[in-house]
Amino acid sequence: xxxxxxxxxxxxxxxxxVLALTKPLGLYMTRVFNGERTWLSPxxxxxxxxLYRASGIDPEREQRWxxxxxxxxxxxxxxxxxxxxxxxxxxxxxxNPAHLGPVESQLAFNTAASFTTNTNWQNYAGEQTMSYLTxxxxxxxxxxxxxxxxxxxxxALVRGLARRSAEQLGNFWVDLTxxxxxxxxxxxxxxxxxxVSQGVVQNFNxxxxxxxxxxxxxxxxxGPVASQEIIKELGTNGGGFFNANSAHPYENPxxxxxxxxxxxxxxxxxxxxxxxxxxxxxxRQGWALWAASALIFVLAVAVALPAEQGGNPLLAHLxxxxxxxxxxxxxxxxxxxxxxxxxxxxxxTVTTTATSCGAVNSFLDSYTPLGGMIPLANIAxxxxxxxxxxxxxxxxxxFAILTVFIAGLMVGRTxxxxxxxxxxxxxxxxxxxxxxxxxxxxxxxxVASVSPLGLASLTTNAGPHGLSEILYLYxxxxxxxxxxxxxxxxxTPFYNWTGAFAMLIGRFVFLIxxxxxxxxxxxxxxxxxxxxxxxxxxxxxxxxxVGVILIVGALTYFPAxxxxxxxxxxxxxxxxxx
Amino acid sequence: xHLSWKLLAREYLRPALMxxxxxxxxxxxxYPGVVTALAQLLxxxxxxxxxxxxxxxxxxxxxxxxxxxxxxxxxxxxxxxxSDDGSKAQPYNAENSGASNLGPTNKALVQTVQQRIAxxxxxxPNAPPGPVPADLVTASGSGLDPxxxxxxxxxxxxxxxxxxxxxxxxxxxxxxxxxxxxFLGIFGEPHVNVLDLNLALDALQH
Numbered sequence: 001x002x003x004x005x006x007x008x009x010x011x012x013x014x015x016x017x018v019l020a021l022t023k024p025l026g027l028y029m030t031r032v033f034n035g036e037r038t039w040l041s042p043x044x045x046x047x048x049x050x051l052y053r054a055s056g057i058d059p060e061r062e063q064r065w066x067x068x069x070x071x072x073x074x075x076x077x078x079x080x081x082x083x084x085x086x087x088x089x090x091x092x093x094x095x096n097p098a099h100l101g102p103v104e105s106q107l108a109f110n111t112a113a114s115f116t117t118n119t120n121w122q123n124y125a126g127e128q129t130m131s132y133l134t135x136x137x138x139x140x141x142x143x144x145x146x147x148x149x150x151x152x153x154x155x156a157l158v159r160g161l162a163r164r165s166a167e168q169l170g171n172f173w174v175d176l177t178x179x180x181x182x183x184x185x186x187x188x189x190x191x192x193x194x195x196v197s198q199g200v201v202q203n204f205n206x207x208x209x210x211x212x213x214x215x216x217x218x219x220x221x222x223g224p225v226a227s228q229e230i231i232k233e234l235g236t237n238g239g240g241f242f243n244a245n246s247a248h249p250y251e252n253p254x255x256x257x258x259x260x261x262x263x264x265x266x267x268x269x270x271x272x273x274x275x276x277x278x279x280x281x282x283x284r285q286g287w288a289l290w291a292a293s294a295l296i297f298v299l300a301v302a303v304a305l306p307a308e309q310g311g312n313p314l315l316a317h318l319x320x321x322x323x324x325x326x327x328x329x330x331x332x333x334x335x336x337x338x339x340x341x342x343x344x345x346x347x348x349t350v351t352t353t354a355t356s357c358g359a360v361n362s363f364l365d366s367y368t369p370l371g372g373m374i375p376l377a378n379i380a381x382x383x384x385x386x387x388x389x390x391x392x393x394x395x396x397x398x399f400a401i402l403t404v405f406i407a408g409l410m411v412g413r414t415x416x417x418x419x420x421x422x423x424x425x426x427x428x429x430x431x432x433x434x435x436x437x438x439x440x441x442x443x444x445x446x447v448a449s450v451s452p453l454g455l456a457s458l459t460t461n462a463g464p465h466g467l468s469e470i471l472y473l474y475x476x477x478x479x480x481x482x483x484x485x486x487x488x489x490x491x492t493p494f495y496n497w498t499g500a501f502a503m504l505i506g507r508f509v510f511l512i513x514x515x516x517x518x519x520x521x522x523x524x525x526x527x528x529x530x531x532x533x534x535x536x537x538x539x540x541x542x543x544x545x546v547g548v549i550l551i552v553g554a555l556t557y558f559p560a561x562x563x564x565x566x567x568x569x570x571x572x573x574x575x576x577x578x
Numbered sequence: 579x580h581l582s583w584k585l586l587a588r589e590y591l592r593p594a595l596m597x598x599x600x601x602x603x604x605x606x607x608x609y610p611g612v613v614t615a616l617a618q619l620l621x622x623x624x625x626x627x628x629x630x631x632x633x634x635x636x637x638x639x640x641x642x643x644x645x646x647x648x649x650x651x652x653x654x655x656x657x658x659x660x661s662d663d664g665s666k667a668q669p670y671n672a673e674n675s676g677a678s679n680l681g682p683t684n685k686a687l688v689q690t691v692q693q694r695i696a697x698x699x700x701x702x703p704n705a706p707p708g709p710v711p712a713d714l715v716t717a718s719g720s721g722l723d724p725x726x727x728x729x730x731x732x733x734x735x736x737x738x739x740x741x742x743x744x745x746x747x748x749x750x751x752x753x754x755x756x757x758x759x760x761f762l763g764i765f766g767e768p769h770v771n772v773l774d775l776n777l778a779l780d781a782l783q784h
Contacts, residue, residue, distance in 0.1 A: 009764055035661045057587065067589070075594040082598060107673035128662060130673055133668060137606030144605045173593050180601065185609065192613045193620065199641050202617035202625045207673060210638050213776060214646050220639055220672040222627055244675035247719030249641035250627070255766025256684035311712070312682050312763075315754070321709035321718075329767045334687065334716040335677045338655070338725040340768035363677035366687075465681035518655075522706040536772050568683055574755035577685040 002324050002331075007343040011301055014262065016092060021267045022290060026274025033155045033175060033183045033275070035059075043183045043278060043492040051177055062168035065519025069154055072149060076508070079145060080116040086109050086138040087130070096131035097206040098221075103129060106496040113500035115139050117507035118146035118388065120232070120239030120358055120482035121499060123491035126186060127242050128219035128509075132204060139239055140228040144188075147235025148179035150390030153511060157394045160518030161418050163516060164526050165168035169518055183268070184234060191230035194234035194260060199253035200226040208226045208286065213413030225250055229326065233264035236388040238358030238482040246348070246361040247337055258344050258361060265357045269386040280418050285536040289396050292545045293385045295355075300350045300374050300385070308332050309342045314572060323369050332371065346371070353378035356388025358381050358482030360467065365461065365485040365576075369572060372485070373565035374560045376472050381553040391480065394514050400498075401430040401517075407534045407541075416533055419526035427432045429517040435512055437478050438556045444474040444498050445560070453494040460487030463578030464571065468564040473499060478506035632780070638773050639749035643671040643724040646772065649701065649741040651779070652726070652734050654772045655713055656694055659721035666686060670722060678717045691715050704736035728757055742783065752778055 024291055029036050037045075052059050063071065087103035090096055103111065107123055114121040115138070124130070159169050196202050201222055208220040224239045229251050253363040255387065260273040277286025309331040311322030324330035329341030336345045345508065346363035352359050353375035364372055378385060388418030401417055405427050417420040417446060423479035448454030448470045458466040469488040476483055477499045485491070490499065535541060611747045617625040618668040638644050657669035658678035668674075668711070680687035695716040711729040721775050731753045739749040756775045 006760075013764065051597065053598055054592045054600060057593050057597075071590055073595070074590045074599065076592045077597045079739050082602065125674055125676065136610045137602055140610065141602050141606040152645050175596065180605070182668050185605070188609070188611060189616075193616055196617040196621045196625050198611075199624045199628050201627050202614050203627070204614065206625065208627060208629065208639070210636055212644050213632070213780065214644065214648050214651055216645055216647075218642070218644060218670065218672055220642050221628060221675075224610045224614055227613040236695065242675050242720075244677065244720035244722065247677070248675050248722060249643075249722055253628075253641050255761040259761075259765055277642060308617075313689050314683065314714075315691055315712075318688070319695055320691065320708045320712050322712045325729070326709050326768070327732065328713065328729035330712055332682070332716075333712045333718075334680065334682075335719045336716075337719050337723050338769045339711050339723075339766055344766055358645055361720075362680055365679040365681055366677065368682050460679050461681040463683060465683060468681075470720075485679070485681075487675070487681065538613065566643075568681075572683050576687070577683050577688055578679075 003306060004324055007305060007309070010343050014259070015297070017263055017325045018266055019299060021085050022270045022274050025267055026278060026286070029183060029271055029275045030278045031177050035178075036175070038182055039162055040186055042180055048177060048423050050183055052173070053557065054072070055173070057173045059171060059174045062171050064167055065156070065169050065515045068169050068172045070517050072153065072511070073508065075176070076116050076149065076171070079142060080112045081139045083115060084112040084393070086134050087111060089513050090134045093131065095133035095136075095204065097204070098131070101132050102127060107491055110187045110496040110500045111570045114145060114482065115142035115237070116239055117480050117503045118150055118235070118356060119258065119477060119480040119503045119507070120237045121477055121484065121503065122239055122411065122482070124242035125495060127223070132223055135228060135241060136224060140146060140255060141230055143228065143231040143235045143237040143239065144180055144184055145176065147184060147231070147237065148176045150388060151179040151183070151272070152176045152390070153515065154240060154390035154393040155513060157518040158276050158279050159399060160522040161397075161420065163456055163522050165524070166522050169515070169522060171358070181400050184231065188227070188230045191234065191260065191264060192226040195226045195229055198257040199249070200229055200257065202226040202249045229261070230264060233261045233357065234268065234358055235374060236265060236269070236355045236357040238352065240359065243290070243292065244358045247363065250360055253383060255339060255344060258340060258348065261277070261328055261350055261359070262351045265351050265355055265359065266386050268389045269355050269392040272390065275392055282537070285418065286543070288537045288542050289400065289524030291542045292398070292549070295542070295546050296381070296385045296549065297350065297354055300378055303344065304350060304374040305346045305373045307368045310368070312368060312572070314577065315371050321330045322338040332368050335366030337362065349375050350378065352483060353481060354385035356383040356391050356480050358476065360483050363486060364472075364483060365392055365487045369565040369569035372468065373561060375467070376475055376565065377553065377557070377561070379475045379481045380437070380557050381439065381549055382434070383481065384393050384549065385481050386456065388480065398433050398514065399549050400545060401426065402434065403545045404536060404550070405430075406548060407544060411532070414531055416527065417536060420521055420524045421527065423521050424515055429513040429520070433517070437506065440502050441471070441474045442560060444502055445471050448474070448494070448498065453492070457492055457495060458473065458487040459489045462578070464564050464568040468568065471560055471564055474502050477502035504563070509512065579713055594740045595744060598686075632776065632777060637777070640735075640771065641724050642672050643670055644773060646776070649737055651776045652731060652738060652772050654726060656715065656717045656722050657721040658717040671779060672722055675720045675722055677721060679721045683722045705733050705738065723774060726769055728753070728770060731770040731775065738779070742779070752782065
């Protein structure tokens with residue numbers, strides 16, 4: 001295969017940077033969620049106190065898992081209604097220089113569900129649909145708070161594992177506020193300015209009218225992009241200001257901006273593994289999860305990169321030079337940008353789907369069948385490979401529980417995790433959480449692929465690729481990812497409704513068994529490790545964990561993928577088109 | 579659990595509504611406002627779209643590709659953008675960015691690329707024979723790619739040189755002078771910014 005040394009160096013350096021960020025970010029987040037003072041406290045502590053006072057919150061009072069869940073649901077419902085209201089009334093509100101009308105009701109509902117659930121699935125083109133006000137106060141607001149919600153829930157679950165014989169998991173309002181003020185906001189202010197220095201726009205100008213040298217006319221969309229771009233990545237949201245998302249040169253103009261965006265996507269997820277280890281009193285526990293993530297990440301790149309760099313054989317027959325060289329990136333360049341080439345495109349794609357981000361710097365629908373199967377599979381595995389902010393950690397912990405359960409079955413002992421006995425109720429909750437995704441994805445996809453309403457949207461691509469598009473839509477929606485095989489015309493009543501439900505189930509229904517699990521664990525005593533305890537830190541555990549993630553994923557999805565990307569790959573090699 | 583309405587209002591509704599309101603003000607208005615102010619102060623050129631002027635006239639953005647048709651200019655990549663209402667093709671529409679989303683086994687992709695190759699060869703009769711650079715016949719992700727590969731620029735040198743009455747060596751040297759390398763020699767791909775190169779071409783002959 002034509003993988004260059006430069007590709008390998010880029011991948012190694014990227015993973016090295018993720019490794020370097022993990023501990024400092026994890027330590028900082030530990031302090032923030034333990035309620036300790038940080039170096040930003042002089043700035044934000046007064047604001048924090050003001051928010052609690054004005055909202056009638058007693059920061060000292062903690063909640064049981066039920067209270068925590070209700071607070072989370074009520075808060076998210078309020079934000080979802082506000083966003084829906086903004087979309088429907090933007091034509092009467094300020095900051096709308098392009099005079100965009102109200103967002104149509106079903107699309108507005110889908111978008112409100114999408115941004116509340118941290119999905120950022122977009123059945124619209126931003127620059128043609130959303131006013132500057134809706135983008136900032138509606139969409140970017142949710143980019144912050146949906147991320148903070150995910151982090152809060154992960155921390156609550158970790159407290160369930162870390163505390164002994166307790167009842168409370170923490171205070172949702174406090175976790176949410178501190179995640180926002182101390183973690184997301186400061187990184188965003190600095191990150192946004194760095195992105196502007198690279199060329200990401202940040203203005204409230206009307207769209208620019210240009211008379212080109214060649215005698216043409218071009219209207220260039222503008223806007224407050226950088227402030228939204230950085231939280232879109234950092235909060236693993238992924239909703240682009242522009243339709244072309246991070247492929248748009250005003251969202252992602254250079255290789256450096258691309259690197260910063262990738263690190264922003266993956267940084268908090270990686271740091272949360274360290275935070276977890278720290279909070280349960282053994283950082284090796286966190287590093288074990290980190291190592292499992294890194295292994296699967298490398299595996300994903302190892303499949304997708306050769307597939308894309310190898311190019312499309314159907315085009316090679318026509319006389320297209322897809323060889324990589326010092327003069328051109330080569331490979332499958334349909335839907336990709338020259339400044340990123342193949343390596344930075346594939347690396348971004350794996351990063352954005354290993355986590356729950358869903359921002360794209362290249363268009364996945366035009367990937368080769370195997371190259372496109374990797375993002376699909378990454379999301380379907382549960383986005384636990386470093387994972388979304390918060391959601392990656394709690395998803396990975398469910399797999400860890402499943403792993404110790406299976407290991408326990410092998411030797412015939414009651415499984416333990418971090419000294420707590422994993423019994424019937426916990427295993428049921430973990431299994432339930434892990435089954436919700438496949439049931440939603442395969443259920444909706446089955447209906448869509450046989451119903452005329454579902455098939456009518458296959459307006460761009462036919463054949464097995466059409467099935468891949470449908471699978472991708474529900475996988476991405478349920479996984480709260482938001483990336484798309486965008487050839488499918490998603491802005492129809494059928495997909496707006498079913499997609500929105502897949503997103504809401506994937507977020508909120510998934511979370512209830514997880515917090516119930518945390519609530520059940522928090523009351524348990526810790527039993528000291530004995531000779532029969534399966535250690536959850538060594539290479540044995542890491543390989544078992546990787547095995548469980550991959551086997552569960554393969555058993556669940558192989559039949560569907562065999563009919564989609566896999567058969568398309570074989571037919572492409574045979575020269576078939578559709 | 580004793581869930582009374584009063585409890586629900588005090589414990590959940592009030593914090594939810596007040597935090598929603600206050601955080602919307604902070605994150606939705608104050609934050610982008612402050613970032614805009616700082617960006618306009620520190621990086622006014624970039625914050626306003628990296629707009630380029632020639633002889634005092636606005637000629638485009640360095641970062642946003644344009645639709646070039648004259649043989650006197652280097653051309654960018656194919657663009658799959660549509661008109662604002664989505665009804666017809668409008669290459670390099672910077673109000674409606676987007677990709678073709680054609681799948682790898684789509685007949686339309688194969689046919690479109692075939693047409694592009696034929697057209698490219700017709701426009702560049704003196705270009706080296708053989709396979710054409712991939713980026714010149716595939717549509718970019720944004721539809722606004724401002725760059726082409728070095729190979730794609732060199733491919734067009736004979737045509738541009740002939741149309742302008744310049745020697746191929748002069749134009750070739752100009753291309754090589756405008757290659758932007760990898761960041762730190764490692765990240766990204768070497769590329770040529772088409773507007774930048776075309777502005778330099780015009781400057782050469784003034």
